[in-house]
Amino acid sequence: CASCQIGPSILNSDLSCLAQECEKLVAAGADYLHLDVMDGHFVPNLTFGAPVVKCLRSRLPNVYFDMHMMVSEPEKWVDDMCDAGANSYVFHIEAAKNPVELIKLIRAKGMEVGIGVSPDTPIDKVLPFLEQVDLILIMTVYPGFGGQSFIHKMMPKIEQLRKSNKALNIEVDGGINKDTIEIAAASGANLIVAGTAVVKADDPKVVIELLRSCVNK
Numbered sequence: 001c002a003s004c005q006i007g008p009s010i011l012n013s014d015l016s017c018l019a020q021e022c023e024k025l026v027a028a029g030a031d032y033l034h035l036d037v038m039d040g041h042f043v044p045n046l047t048f049g050a051p052v053v054k055c056l057r058s059r060l061p062n063v064y065f066d067m068h069m070m071v072s073e074p075e076k077w078v079d080d081m082c083d084a085g086a087n088s089y090v091f092h093i094e095a096a097k098n099p100v101e102l103i104k105l106i107r108a109k110g111m112e113v114g115i116g117v118s119p120d121t122p123i124d125k126v127l128p129f130l131e132q133v134d135l136i137l138i139m140t141v142y143p144g145f146g147g148q149s150f151i152h153k154m155m156p157k158i159e160q161l162r163k164s165n166k167a168l169n170i171e172v173d174g175g176i177n178k179d180t181i182e183i184a185a186a187s188g189a190n191l192i193v194a195g196t197a198v199v200k201a202d203d204p205k206v207v208i209e210l211l212r213s214c215v216n217k
């Protein structure tokens with residue numbers, strides 16, 4: 001799809017110099033940055049929170065920050081993430097006690113709203129909310145770590161979503177590389193997260209261009 005956007009995930013980048021890594025990815029042609037927040041509870045790993053996002057925002061004033069909130073209490077971080085400069089707030093359906101209220105809360109802060117769906121969660125869980133959100137994020141790995149293999153059997157979820165809503169933004173996250181991006185885009189995803197494939201490359205620009213060429217045919 002010509003309108004596919006590529007958002008690198010910085011999870012597997014050199015986190016000791018995160019700002020430079022982000023700047024490098026933007027210079028390499030990233031359409032947006034996908035920032036993975038993990039709380040050690042919803043997922044068995046820890047990353048960073050709003051204070052780090054705020055520092056990144058001061059270094060990168062104009063880049064779109066897509067916040068992937070892999071946290072058990074998503075309602076708890078909405079204000080902080082907004083104040084830190086987040087553009088979107090993607091919570092997981094498995095973690096939301098009251099999705100409708102949470103969607104309202106995120107919107108009231110002026111952020112775009114997304115709902116994430118882990119591999120074992122049926123897509124039916126998010127169907128009631130499609131009209132109220134800006135994007136649905138389909139996980140093609142188990143959340144928690146970069147560098148895992150793409151789970152092909154998640155494609156029917158993307159296909160079903162695309163069939164039910166032509167205009168919906170569908171984000172795919174996990175195991176995207178030159179071999180898997182085409183199937184994800186052909187299934188209907190238009191926001192493509194790519195972590196390891198991009199950040200571990202000798203030249204991220206070459207990989208972003210390659211990924212783009214795979215979907216822009």
Ligand code: DX5
Pocket residue numbers: 009011012034036068141142143144145146147148173174175176193194195196197
């Ligand atoms: C996993 C994260 C993903 C991941 C993507 O929990 O949500 O964003 O970092 O990285 P790769 O592309 O390496 O699977």
Ligand code: ZN
Pocket residue numbers: 009034035036068173193
């Ligand atoms: Zn992610």
